[in-house]
Structures are given as structure tokens and as C-alpha cells.
Amino acid sequence: MTTRPLSRYAPTLACCAVVLVLLIMYLWTMQTTPNRSDHPLMIDVGEMQIVLNVWGTLHATGYPHYVITGNILTTLLKALGFSAAFAPSIVSLIWGIVALAFTYTLMVRLSRHAVISALILICFGLTRMVWLHNSIAEIYTFGLALLAIMLYLALGMSGRDTARLYALALLGGVAVAHHRALALAIPALVYAMWLPLTGDRRLIPRHIVVCLALGLLGFLPYAYLPARDMAGAAWVYGEPNTVQGFLDQFLGREASRFIGSVDSLDALITNFQRVNTAVLSDVTIVGLIAGVVGLALGIRARSTRRAAISLSLLAISAYAFHVLVYTDILVMLILMITLPLAFGWLFVGMALISRKTLTVSENSPHPLTPSPSGRGGIRGALVIVGFAIFAVWLGQANSREITVITAGTSDMRPLLERAPQNATAMIAWGTRYFEASFEHGINGVRPDLRLVDHKADYRAILESGAQLITPDFTFYSQPASWWEERIGAPVYLTSAAPNWINIALEPSLYEGEIEQEALIDPIQSQIRCDSYMAVYFSVDWVAPRSLEKDYSVFVHVYDTADTLMGQGDQFAPVYGLRPTTTWEPREIMSDYYSVYLLHGDRPTTIRYGFYEQLPDGSFNNVAEYELPVNCP
Secondary structure: OOOOOHHHHHHHHHHHHHHHHHHHHHHHHOOOOOOOOOOHHHOOHHHHHHHHHHOOOOOOOOOHHHHHHHHHHHHHHHHOOOOOOHHHHHHHHHHHHHHHHHHHHHHHHHHOOHHHHHHHHHHHHOOHHHHHHOOOOOOHHHHHHHHHHHHHHHHOOOOOHHHHHHHHHHHHHHHHHHOHHHHHHHHHHHHHOHHHHHOOHHHHHHHHHHHHHHHHHOOHHHHHHHHHHHOOOOOOOOOOOOHHHHHHHHHOHHHHHHEOOOOOHHHHHHHHHHHHHHHHHHHHHHHHHHHHHHHHHHHHOHHHHHHHHHHHHHHHHHHHHHHHOEOOOOHHHHHHHHHHHHHHHHHHHHHHHOOOOOOOOOOOOOOOOOOOOHHHHHHHHHHHHHHHHHHHHHHHHHHHHHHHHHHOOOOHHHHHHHOOOOOEEEOOOOHHHHHHHHHHHHOOOOOOOEEEOOOOOHHHHHHOOOOEEEEHHHHHOOOHHHHHHHHOOOOEEEEEEOOEEEEEOOOOEOOOOOOOOOOOEEEEEEEEEEOOOEEEEEEEEEOOOOOOOOOEEEEEEEEOOOOEEEEOOEOOOOOOOOOHHHOOOOEOEEEEEEEEOOOOOOEEEEEEEEEEEOOOOOEEEEEEEEEEOOOO
């Protein structure tokens, strides 16, 4: 029985080692909870998590290939016991590993050096964009996988040229249908496949027709968008069941504001700096220089010329489009720049360990094989050490940032739990809306609530008799004037629950007796304790007449020794949204206060009321009340 030498297994063993190292790093930063980060790179992650759990549809351009495959994988992962929030992140990791595997295989084909290829792949895998998107639910590892497979088909795979050409056309159609930015890879791939395409000039028309037909097949999954809309999916973006809505999705019209020629020199410089900053944040200045030099060395060497030119065209196309046409950072374009730079590192490494790099024949069975001399062995060891140091550098530089980005902080789950029963809650579209929708629709938190975003018909909601509420933070971006414009009428704001604001078309007036001599009368109050950590105080204020001055609120909690334990003052009631001069006579002004206790033995008394600041800077209490606190 014959046995294979260990060297035959070197590429596979090196690939497994790379995957293991990167998996350890990625698992350290994997997002396992509903997205709580509002970092710009995380804006759409919450939406991805929802869509991959409910067979929904994504924002433009819809990304049906990613959604269909992602839903299948998410379903399988949940059946294996992974949580609904963790499974979509693993989907990205799966596609990321596929991308890295094909990248590694192409590197080995070009260099015939498994160890160098493995180290460079670790470096690429630890760049910021690659690492981050292998840890979160996003579309970009899927696009990177398609790009890596296409490059392998064009540059690393042997076999029938026509079969490779048609396979590449089919996959290219899928890639462009997935993300339009991948169309910028066409010049690189056409150059790589130029000889097969033009080998027999009589077949050129046939090749073009077949390639176009195969490419168009990649767009067929777009039927998924209207199909899911007609099926009543739980999460459908836009109106893909209409012609206009489908075209909005397919053409990605929402992103049109980012696309267009730069209209001034200052704008061009700004965009140039923006793109360069993003690339340098990924590969560092050392990596950028090494990558550019490496691609130049690869072009000079006959054995790697076709690959190096193709990869250079890929990077140049993406970079030029990003600087000259696209006025925001697009991750897919950055990856199309950094991937060729990683191959540049490969060419640098092989140039350093091979004496024949610049003159080796393209027909050599082992191009770029390290020199057998002792000096070549020393250079090879130094190259390995150098890339190992670079990998450690990237790992240390990016791990903390990615951990912070993927963690985030939020209180959407407890916020939902505090909401009034059977209310309609408006949360503006974005990270918080996605997290609330995930908790509500997938984790089953407060199923009695109805969630709407900032585009809902609020007047219709209110006229139906439903209670409309929104978190207090909403008013930073959607103030009372925004609500009045959307509804077409004045609105009256009161507290609906801790950190929730009630929106009403009419004030709620008190019909009972009021102490007429009082400036403001607290007609009802309630105190709730939280294990001596906090005191939650709710009160309904009523003013018997219009007030001519704006007063601030004080809420103080004292212990048995009459020592101040904590306070929850506000410069105006209802989280600062209802100054006292805006109150209607006899309007019930519901208000909530959270007082976190800093010290003391046990809360026993709460003193609350209104005060004003005098011209000399001192404070004057104009109404003061006191209640006992009976914490268990």
C-alpha cells in the first residue's frame, strides 16, 4: 500500500490551522444578542437578524440571494439549538469562512507555498472589515465569498476554458444581483478570461450571448420579494408587490443620494480622504505600501502577471468608483480594495524568498518555489516571522474596537416591558426599532403592543381610539412640532409610563375638586421601590388655572436619618417636554420620575414639588409635598 508524503497534505493542514485561529478570534467578538449598537457599521444588523428569522425582505436592493440562503441556514442553526439572535451571525461566519477558504486556495495555487499563504490569510482575516463582518449579521461576507469564488474560477482553476467561462458568467450574474458594487469586478474578470473568450474568434458572439443569458439568470431570485409580500410575511420592506415599489428595491433608489460625480475640488478631497482613511484603518500604512508594491512585483513576474493585473484592475476599479462617484463608505467596495492588497502581500512574500521571482517561466510546474539555498531558507523564516508579527499587530489593533462595536448598550427590552397595555408604540426606524421589533416579534416580549415606525399614519391611529406612545428619546429627532406636522393638529404630551410619552389630540381634563389656592395640585401619586436600588415615583399634576411662569420639578428621597439618598429633578415636567406655561387649566399632567439611590440605609420619605430659580441664582420652592416611602 502506498502512502502520500506529508507535503501533499500541507495546504489542507495549513488551511485548517488558519480556520481554527480565525474562528477563535471571531468567536470572541461574535454578536449573540439582538443588535444594540448604533455604530455606523451596525445600522442594518438588527434588520438582518429579524429578516433571517421570519423569511422577510430587506431594504433595497433586497438582497434575495442572501436572504433565501440565510433563512435556510438560520432555520437549521436554530434547530441545532442556537438562539434566534446568534444564528444570523453564524450565517455571516459561514460565508466568511467560504470566502477565506477560496482566497487561501487561490493563494496556494499562485505561490505554491502553504505556510506563507496561511499567514497572509490570517492577516487578511484580521483586518477590521473582514473580522467585523464575520462576527455580525450582515450581507458582506456573502458578497466576499462570491468574489473569492469568481477570482478562483478565473485565476486558479484549471480545466475546460468554456466551462469555466460559463460558470463564471452564471456566478457573476448572482454576484451583481446580490450587490451592484460587484459589477466593478467585471474588468478584472474579463481580463483574466480574455484568452478563453477570444481563443476562437468565431465563437465570440456565441460566448457573449450565452454569458449574458447566464448572467441574467442570477436575477431570477428577485421574484422572492413580491412573493413574500403577497404571502403576508411578518417583515416586508417597502412595497415590492407593486411595480414602483419593486423597482425602488431592485434599483436601490434609496442609495441614489450617495451616487453621483463629485461636484467640487473640496468634495473630491473629502471623499479621497474618507476612502483612504477607511482603507488604512483596515490594512494600516505598512499593509497598504506592501500591498501596492506586491501587486507591482506580481505584474513584473511572468508567472503571476495575469493574476496581478486582474487583481490590480479590481482594486483600481473599486477605488476609483468609491472616490469619484460614491460619497459614503461602502463596505463592499472597501473589501474589493483590501482583498487585492492581501494578494500583494503574497507577492511580496514570494519575492523575498525566491531568487527567480522576476524571471521564472509561467509554464514552470512550481512557480515561485523558495530557493533551496541556505540564504533562501533564512529569508523564508524571516518572511514568516514578519507576517506573524503583522497578524499579531492587526489582532491587537482591531480586537478591542470590534468588541466595543458589536457589544453596544440598550434598554429596549425593559422599556417595552414598562409600556402601557395594548398601546401602539412608535419607535423611529433604525437600531432601536430593529431591537424592539426583534424582542417583540421574535422573543415574544409584550405581544399586546403594536409597533410602528416614523412613517405610520398617526392621525388614523389616534382616531381609531388606540393609545399612541413613544419613548422619551424620540423627541431629540422628532420634536413636538414634527408630530403636529405629521398629524395635522396640536398634540398634548404626557407621561404614559417610565420613559414613555403619550401622544393625544385632546388634553385630559380633571373633573374632580381642586384646591383653588394651590399653584399646582398633585391629585394622585404612587411610589414603587426596586430593592433599595431605586424609587420610581409617578404623579398626576393639575393646575386650576393657566400658569404664567415655567417651574422646574424636584423629587428627593431621604433615609431614616433625613439624609438625601438620591434625586430625580427635571427642568420641566414630562421629561422636559411640557413646561408649566403650556398646561391647559385642569389638564391632567401625568409624570414619572426614577430616583436612583446613592447612599443611606433605607428610603423613608420622598419630598417633591416645584421650584424656580431667582435672579440672584438661588432657588425658591413654590410648591412642596411629602409622602412616606414604604419599601419592603
